[in-house]
Amino acid sequence: MSKIYRIVNNYSGKIIGDFIIESEQATLLSSTHKLELTESLPENLESLKLLYKEEVNKKTAKVRSRFITLEPGQDYTYSRKTQEALAYVSNGSPVDTDYPYLLAESNSTEREILELATSILQKISEIDSVNIVIEAQRKRGEKQIGLSSTLKEAKEVRDFAIASLDMHGK
Numbered sequence: 542m543s544k545i546y547r548i549v550n551n552y553s554g555k556i557i558g559d560f561i562i563e564s565e566q567a568t569l570l571s572s573t574h575k576l577e578l579t580e581s582l583p584e585n586l587e588s589l590k591l592l593y594k595e596e597v598n599k600k601t602a603k604v605r606s607r608f609i610t611l612e613p614g615q616d617y618t619y620s621r622k623t624q625e626a627l628a629y630v631s632n633g634s635p636v637d638t639d640y641p642y643l644l645a646e647s648n649s650t651e652r653e654i655l656e657l658a659t660s661i662l663q664k665i666s667e668i669d670s671v672n673i674v675i676e677a678q679r680k681r682g683e684k685q686i687g688l689s690s691t692l693k694e695a696k697e698v699r700d701f702a703i704a705s706l707d708m709h710g711k
Contacts, residue, residue: 547577558700586692593686593699597706601679604706608668618642623665626658671709678705 548557551573602611610616625640637644637654647654682702689695 549575549577551575586689586695589692589695590686590689593695594683596699597679597682597686597702600703600706601675604675604709605672607709608671622646622661626661626665629654629658630662675706675709678702682706 549555550557610619622642625643629635629640629643635654637647640654640658643654643657646652646657650657652660679702682698682705685698685702686695689698
């Protein structure tokens with residue numbers, strides 16, 4: 542049965558790469574790197590494709606976390622602040638008390654609400670521009686993995702998709 546082994550730098554912990562080895566046992570002769578058995582490969586290509594798609598999705602989540610928070614509840618707060626910012630700048634004569642999230646932040650930071658609203662919308666625009674690219678790469682990776690016809694091709698596509706995603710926010 543084939544197995545997936547990972548080469549890891551002993552000092553930095555950086556993953557060098559994953560390798561499919563057609564053996565029950567493998568050895569790496571190196572004082573600076575170690576070889577870890579990560580898992581056995583599924584026996585069929587379709588199971589491997591599902592595994593690789595899951596890895597691409599996990600990497601996507603990790604990359605997105607470089608730009609957005611993953612803290613429970615914080616996404617709600619950011620969503621509300623974004624809604625308020627959009628409404629505030631769209632309103633010809635906004636009443637500050639109608640925008641409690643912006644008002645609370647304004648009071649805490651001593652910044653004008655219009656300045657906060659504009660700043661929030663600018664940040665959302667920046668995040669969206671990166672997230673659109675990340676999502677396109679995720680979907681492309683899933684599609685290409687699905688079209689793979691061999692174990693080797695599926696792994697190469699997965700590796701490329703993960704490397705492409707990893708470029709963001711470094």
